[in-house]
Amino acid sequence: SQTIHQWPATLVQPVGSPLSLECTVEGTSNPNLYWYRQAAGRGLQLLFYSVGIGQISSEVPQNLSASRPQDRQFILSSKKLLLSDSGFYLCAWRKREATGELFFGEGSRLTVL
Amino acid sequence: AQSVTQLGSHVSVSEGALVLLRCNYSSSVPPYLFWYVQYPNQGLQLLLKYTSAATLVKGINGFEAEFKKSETSFHLTKPSAHMSDAAEYFCAVSVGLEFSGGYNKLIFGAGTRLAVHP
Numbered sequence: 001s002q003t004i005h006q007w008p009a010t011l012v013q014p015v016g017s018p019l020s021l022e023c024t025v026e027g028t029s030n031p032n033l034y035w036y037r038q039a040a041g042r043g044l045q046l047l048f049y050s051v052g053i054g055q056i057s058s059e060v061p062q063n064l065s066a067s068r069p070q071d072r073q074f075i076l077s078s079k080k081l082l083l084s085d086s087g088f089y090l091c092a093w094r095k096r097e098a099t100g101e102l103f104f105g106e107g108s109r110l111t112v113l
Numbered sequence: 114a115q116s117v118t119q120l121g122s123h124v125s126v127s128e129g130a131l132v133l134l135r136c137n138y139s140s141s142v143p144p145y146l147f148w149y150v151q152y153p154n155q156g157l158q159l160l161l162k163y164t165s166a167a168t169l170v171k172g173i174n175g176f177e178a179e180f181k182k183s184e185t186s187f188h189l190t191k192p193s194a195h196m197s198d199a200a201e202y203f204c205a206v207s208v209g210l211e212f213s214g215g216y217n218k219l220i221f222g223a224g225t226r227l228a229v230h231p
Contacts, residue, residue, distance in 0.1 A: 032217060043223040044157075044203065059218075090156055094217065099164040100145045100207030102219050104156035 002027035006105035019078040023091030119222035132191040136204030145207035
């Protein structure tokens, strides 16, 4: 069966510090991968998605970047965090041939102070 | 462009009462629609999905949803609420499946927080 893991689960960082959130998927190959952000009291905002190694699509201009160095690994990064980067970050994957549903990781809560 | 609107950011019901969470969609192509549930500090779990087969879709935990094209709706229901149903619920529409290349994403509604009281 397929599983998805992301870490760290909780992170408290000062403004201006770097960020790296990692997500890996097991039990499947060539998945679509996604990063969503959920800010307090708001819905889910798609940040990045990837259809293959090195292929990243950005949905909104922002302080963050994403990379996909391996088929089942997706990394969310920032060189300098802003207060507005605080939120709950969710990684998700999808089978390329499926009907569109995403499967989500456990989430990473980032607090920028 | 495809989008979803969830009516009511908060819904409160009594234990044992009917749960009705509303979702309306906008889509220029036949939509694929989904309901997800999120418990505090957890990821999203798929409840059910509509993929153009039966219009009444049954999901996990006793939930079901009915696709009504004439009303552009996909409301989520459960006949009898349980305390464990208290969570946030998200409706979503799939975008891009009609294109080749694997480009596809889900657009989510703003969510409805369901409270269940004794």
